Amino acid sequence: MSDSFEQQEWVKFGVAAELAKQYAADQKLFLDLFAKTMEAALPGQTEIGRQGGLFSKKTIQRVTVTLGENRYSLEDTGRGLLRATRTHIVRGIALKTEETPVEDWIRDLGEALDAQAQTSAAAREALARHLGTF
Secondary structure (H helix, E strand, O other): OOOOHHHOHHHHHOHHHHHHHHHHHOHHHHHHHHHHHHHHHOHHHEEEEEEOOOOOOOEEEEEEEEEOOEEEEEEEOOOOOEEEEEEEEEOOEEEEEEEEOHHHHHHHHHHHHHHHHHHOHHHHHHHHHHHHHO
């Protein structure tokens, strides 16, 4: 990388700010771009639920990212709105699922991604490569 980690634009403003900007620009497109970015940056921690059949185009319906003891899910409700939830997990058991406004969910996920990027060189490099794809 030509820039140091701390000088990269997405680090200066945080992952949450970049995600929020993209969400505000186009909510429907955001789900697709977010899914592709998380799948590429954190493949072992990201699950994507697709909908569609043999003769219809498959579309992304749900994206779930697991970070630490939390599982963040973003789902297309089919009514033009996205539904955001965070599930607290302890020893593989889901204890509590909370539905939150998407903006709050983005902030919480962004903070978790920022924390992971600061402690994991692999996560930092993956996010640096793929966050710019929004």
